[in-house]
Amino acid sequence: MDLATLLQVLDSTVRLATPLLLACLAGLFSERAGIFDIGLEGKMLAAAFFSAAIASITRDVWIGLGAGIAASLALSLLHGLASITFRGNQLISGVAINFLAAGLTVLIAQDWFSQGGRTPSLIGAGRFEPIVLPGAEALAGVPLLGPIYAELISGHSILVYVAFAMVPLTWWLLYRTRFGLRLRAVGEAPEAVDTAGISVVGLRFVAVGICGVLCGLAGAYLATALQAGFVKDMTAGRGFIALAALIFAKWRPWYALYACLLFGLLQAVALRYQNIDLGVFVVPVQFMDALPYILTVVILAGFVGKAIPPRAGGEPYVKER
Amino acid sequence: MDKMPGWADAVLVPLISLILAAILSALVIIGIGEDPIAAFNLMVEGALMRSSGWGYTLYYATNFIFTGLAVAIAFHARLFNIGGEGQAMIGGLGVALACLYIPWPNWYVALVGATVSAALFGALWALIPAYLQAKRGSHIVITTIMFNFIAAAVLNYVLVNLLRPQGAMDPATARFPEPTHLPTFQEMFSTAAEPMFRGAPANVTFFLALFMCLAVWVLIWRTKLGYEIRAFGESESAARYAGISPVKITVVAMLISGGLAGMMALNTTMGEAERLVMNATEGAGFIGIAVALMGRSHPLGVLLAALLFGFLYQGGAELALWTNIPRELIVVIQALVILFTGALDNMVRMPLEKLFLATRRKA
Numbered sequence: 222m223d224l225a226t227l228l229q230v231l232d233s234t235v236r237l238a239t240p241l242l243l244a245c246l247a248g249l250f251s252e253r254a255g256i257f258d259i260g261l262e263g264k265m266l267a268a269a270f271f272s273a274a275i276a277s278i279t280r281d282v283w284i285g286l287g288a289g290i291a292a293s294l295a296l297s298l299l300h301g302l303a304s305i306t307f308r309g310n311q312l313i314s315g316v317a318i319n320f321l322a323a324g325l326t327v328l329i330a331q332d333w334f335s336q337g338g339r340t341p342s343l344i345g346a347g348r349f350e351p352i353v354l355p356g357a358e359a360l361a362g363v364p365l366l367g368p369i370y371a372e373l374i375s376g377h378s379i380l381v382y383v384a385f386a387m388v389p390l391t392w393w394l395l396y397r398t399r400f401g402l403r404l405r406a407v408g409e410a411p412e413a414v415d416t417a418g419i420s421v422v423g424l425r426f427v428a429v430g431i432c433g434v435l436c437g438l439a440g441a442y443l444a445t446a447l448q449a450g451f452v453k454d455m456t457a458g459r460g461f462i463a464l465a466a467l468i469f470a471k472w473r474p475w476y477a478l479y480a481c482l483l484f485g486l487l488q489a490v491a492l493r494y495q496n497i498d499l500g501v502f503v504v505p506v507q508f509m510d511a512l513p514y515i516l517t518v519v520i521l522a523g524f525v526g527k528a529i530p531p532r533a534g535g536e537p538y539v540k541e542r
Numbered sequence: 543m544d545k546m547p548g549w550a551d552a553v554l555v556p557l558i559s560l561i562l563a564a565i566l567s568a569l570v571i572i573g574i575g576e577d578p579i580a581a582f583n584l585m586v587e588g589a590l591m592r593s594s595g596w597g598y599t600l601y602y603a604t605n606f607i608f609t610g611l612a613v614a615i616a617f618h619a620r621l622f623n624i625g626g627e628g629q630a631m632i633g634g635l636g637v638a639l640a641c642l643y644i645p646w647p648n649w650y651v652a653l654v655g656a657t658v659s660a661a662l663f664g665a666l667w668a669l670i671p672a673y674l675q676a677k678r679g680s681h682i683v684i685t686t687i688m689f690n691f692i693a694a695a696v697l698n699y700v701l702v703n704l705l706r707p708q709g710a711m712d713p714a715t716a717r718f719p720e721p722t723h724l725p726t727f728q729e730m731f732s733t734a735a736e737p738m739f740r741g742a743p744a745n746v747t748f749f750l751a752l753f754m755c756l757a758v759w760v761l762i763w764r765t766k767l768g769y770e771i772r773a774f775g776e777s778e779s780a781a782r783y784a785g786i787s788p789v790k791i792t793v794v795a796m797l798i799s800g801g802l803a804g805m806m807a808l809n810t811t812m813g814e815a816e817r818l819v820m821n822a823t824e825g826a827g828f829i830g831i832a833v834a835l836m837g838r839s840h841p842l843g844v845l846l847a848a849l850l851f852g853f854l855y856q857g858g859a860e861l862a863l864w865t866n867i868p869r870e871l872i873v874v875i876q877a878l879v880i881l882f883t884g885a886l887d888n889m890v891r892m893p894l895e896k897l898f899l900a901t902r903r904k905a
Binding site: 259299302303304307308309310311312313314316317318319320321323324325327328329331332338458461464465468505507508510511514515517518521522523530 | 870
């Protein structure tokens with residue numbers, strides 16, 4: 222494999238890892254606060270549709286982005302209402318949100334555009350364009366580093382840089398601020414947070430809200446940057462891969478980055494090579510597709526380091542009387 | 543007394559949830575510029591007013607009975623099996639292998655054999671998540687989700703690389719041999735004078751589904767194992783004190799659940815398509831969640847909820863055919879049912895409980 226091919230694969234790794242990373246960090250905020258969220262997929266899907274739909278109507282991708290985030294946030298609040306306010310089952314709520322998004326997006330797409338559940342292709346200002354970082358062209362001639370800078374680091378859409386910047390930001394927010402300490406505490410021992418006079422319900426709603434915004438970014442990236450428009454079920458399980466990455470990362474931001482890059486790489490390789498001939502035997506493309514899930518099960522099984530979820534995760538908090 | 547009567551919990555709460563879901567669905571239909579009453583009439587017309595419509599309604603209901611029972615039995619052990627979809631896919635593989643490679647003399651022997659094979663394959667697919675939950679504490683919801691995706695990849699590989707007949711383009715097995723053909727309702731109930739259920743896919747598997755409802759009821763409420771499953775579901779620590787092994791109950795409940803989900807494939811694969819295709823499950827594994835929630839995990843409730851969803855499915859297909867409402871409307875209704883009967887249960891229950899308490903105080 223020559224350098225150009227390698228760079229292409231890595232470049233596509235970065236593109237494919239971006240929605241996973243945004244969704245994974247979204248899940249991290251929610252689950253660290255004790256709210257399990259298997260509705261990442263649905264929120265991404267809703268955001269993908271509304272960002273593409275509004276961007277194609279207004280011809281402004283930024284308004285589209287806002288609409289996508291709003292849609293995802295609305296589903297987040299629904300999840301909060303069900304699992305925080307009414308103390309319902311968080312997993313069932315997540316399942317419901319996934320179906321709600323899967324159905325409503327196609328229903329509305331058909332009503333608005335009559336194109337069989339897709340939006341019109343986005344052109345021009347309706348899409349996020351790649352950003353060429355300063356000096357990328359001048360440095361392209363430098364051996365090794367030049368192409369890496371020009372191909373791999375430069376030339377992505379703004380949301381890619383946002384996603385990668387979110388990793389240190391999340392780390393700082395969680396581990397270096399008072400808000401972060403409280404957020405982590407509310408996922409481990411909500412009764413302690415309550416005793417300290419801080420609202421468990423309020424904190425959890427904030428966490429679920431952040432989760433909504435990040436899922437909104439992830440969905441908008443899918444429909445307005447990675448691809449040019451919305452198609453039915455375009456998230457294609459990415460929300461669940463992000464969930465897998467979150468477990469793989471043991472609910473920590475930097476590890477989330479590595480896990481998402483790994484799963485992004487798997488997707489990129491599967492996309493480019495289909496069946497991989499190793500000489501001795503052929504690795505079928507289906508195995509590459511299933512690998513993130515298999516790895517997650519192995520991690521969950523605790524044979525390779527144990528993944529321990531936040532202690533109060535999934536439990537609605539009931540104030541003592 | 544601070545509880546409301548049992549009948550209100552079993553009937554009133556799901557009913558109110560259903561009405562809420564129906565109102566919201568009607569609003570959605572109005573939102574896309576169609577008339578909800580006309581749409582409902584069309585659904586009734588297409589699903590219930592002709593015997594062929596009933597043939598489709600019962601065909602879909604058969605799928606949902608199996609997957610609904612699968613989710614319900616896991617619920618009794620307080621396990622949430624989201625993996626019905628994957629277990630049904632692998633169950634389909636079991637059906638296909640049994641039908642293709644064993645020379646069955648006639649359909650009823652074949653049905654027994656294929657049932658065993660489907661249940662075995664489905665149960666096997668549930669075994670690993672069950673074992674990991676019981677022994678290693680891995681969250682069963684996550685592992686069963688992961689196993690759905692792994693099942694899809696396995697099935698894809700097997701169909702494309704192993705079972706596809708030479709020269710065929712689409713990823714599917716060869717047609718099953720003639721002796722495995724299950725009698726359809728059309729063949730069973732039509733007379734020379736009056737054809738019934740014409741062209742509909744409902745088949746003898748429906749009666750197997752009814753029988754499984756009864757079997758699950760007996761298992762849950764009339765056997766020691768069922769008692770242990772319910773005790774474990776009510777309180778794990780109490781069950782442990784009573785000498786009930788958590789590992790055993792988790793694994794056994796999941797095996798039964800997976801087996802039931804796997805049996806769903808009998809209806810779609812052996813009864814309808816008569817070959818194994820890629821998307822044989824069509825999301826029925828997930829609808830099982832809605833069915834079990836609405837049916838309050840009781841076999842009779844599951845049966846009624848499955849019939850309702852069968853009606854919605856067939857009615858939805860009619861809508862997609864005659865109006866501008868796509869089939870995805872059913873997915874929305876399904877989501878609303880799951881939301882109201884599952885996640886927002888307390889929203890319905892709390893005011894109702896208050897209402898009952900208030901009336902009791904007056905009396």
